Amino acid sequence: MLSLKLFRSQLLSQEAIDITPKNKGVFPWSEAKAGSTEAFESDYSFKKVKLRGIFDHTKETQVEKVKNGEKGVEIITPFYTHLNEKGEECGILVNRGWVPEDFKDLRMHYTSNTSGEITGVLYRGDAGYKYAQPNEPTIQRFTSVNPYDISLIAQMKNFDESSKFVFLQIDTDANARQILPTAPLADDFNKWQIVPERHAAYAELWKYLTFAGVFANTALWLCF
Numbered sequence: 001m002l003s004l005k006l007f008r009s010q011l012l013s014q015e016a017i018d019i020t021p022k023n024k025g026v027f028p029w030s031e032a033k034a035g036s037t038e039a040f041e042s043d044y045s046f047k048k049v050k051l052r053g054i055f056d057h058t059k060e061t062q063v064e065k066v067k068n069g070e071k072g073v074e075i076i077t078p079f080y081t082h083l084n085e086k087g088e089e090c091g092i093l094v095n096r097g098w099v100p101e102d103f104k105d106l107r108m109h110y111t112s113n114t115s116g117e118i119t120g121v122l123y124r125g126d127a128g129y130k131y132a133q134p135n136e137p138t139i140q141r142f143t144s145v146n147p148y149d150i151s152l153i154a155q156m157k158n159f160d161e162s163s164k165f166v167f168l169q170i171d172t173d174a175n176a177r178q179i180l181p182t183a184p185l186a187d188d189f190n191k192w193q194i195v196p197e198r199h200a201a202y203a204e205l206w207k208y209l210t211f212a213g214v215f216a217n218t219a220l221w222l223c224f
Contacts, residue, residue, distance in 0.1 A: 005190050008046045012186040016048040016119050021082040027092065027161050037164060044122050046189060051167065053081035053091055054115040059154045061093075062104055063142040067182075071101040075109055075181045076145060078154050079118065079167065090158035093147055094118065094167045097181030109180040120169040121189075 019028050029040045055077050062073035075098075080091035099109050126144040133143045137153050148163040156162040171183045 008190055009187075011046045012048055012121075012189060014048065016050040018051075019049045020052045021090075023083045024085050025082055026158075027165075029164055030161050041122070041124060041165075046121060048119060048170075048186065049122060049167070050117055050119045051079060051081055051092070052117045053079045055079055055094070056089075056154075057110050057114070061140075061142055061150045061153060062099075063145050065098060067098050072098050073101065073104045074098050074145060076142075076150055076166070078156060078162075084157060086157075088157040090161070091156070092162055092165065092167050093150055093154065093156070094120070094169055095145060096169050097178065097183035099181045103180060118167070118169050119172050120167050122165045123168055124164070125166050 021027055028044075029037055032040045056079075057077060059078050061076040063076060065072055065074045075096040077094050077096055078091055079094040080089040082090055084090050096109070103109070125147045128144070135142045135144060135146055135149045137149050140153075142149070145166055147166050151159050151163040154162075169183050170188075171177050171185050174185055174187075177183075177185075
C-alpha cells in the first residue's frame with residue numbers, strides 16, 4: 001500500500017486539471033449532485049488544478065497569520081474567471097500566499113501580471129477549532145481563511161460557488177519563486193507541520209487529561 005506522503009506526491013506531480021468555467025458556466029463542484037461537496041473535495045484533494053482569469057486587487061482580504069514565529073498575513077484575492085448570464089464577473093477566492101506584517105500595506109505583493117493562468121490546489125478554508133478567534137468582517141479583521149465570510153465582503157456574484165472552496169496558489173518552478181506573497185511549492189504539502197491550531201488542540205487535550213487525572217485521584221482518596 002502506498003504511503004500517504006507518496007500518494008500525495010504522485011497526485012501533485014500530475015498535470016494540472018483545467019477547471020476554468022466557460023461564460024454562463026459553473027465550477028465543477030456546482031455540477032456535482034446536491035449534497036456531494038464532500039465527495040468532490042475528496043476526489044480533488046491534493047490534485048493540481050489551474051485557472052485562467054484576472055485578479056481584483058481592490059477587493060483583497062488580509063488574514064492574520066504567524067509563519068515560523070513571524071507575524072504576517074495571507075493574501076486572499078478574488079480571481080474572476082467567467083461571466084454569468086447577467087454579464088457579471090464571477091470567480092473564486094485565491095490564497096496567493098503569505099506576506100510579512102512590515103510589508104502588508106506597501107502593496108509590493110501586487111503583481112504586474114493581473115491576468116493569466118494560475119496553478120494550485122482546492123481546499124475548504126482553514127479548519128475551525130474550539131478556541132479559534134472568529135473573523136470580524138465588519139471591521140475588516142480576519143484571523144482565518146473562511147470562504148463564506150470573505151465571499152460576502154468581496155461581494156462575489158457567484159456566492160453559492162465561491163463560498164465553498166478556496167484556490168491555494170502554488171509555485172511551479174523552484175528556481176523562480178514568487179517573492180511576495182510567498183507561495184508554497186507542491187513538495188511543501190508533503191512536509192508535516194504542527195500549526196498553531198494543532199498546538200491549541202494538543203493543549204486542550206492535555207488540560208482534559210490533567211483534569212481527569214486529578215478527578216480520579218480525588219475519587220480514590222475519598223474512597224479510602
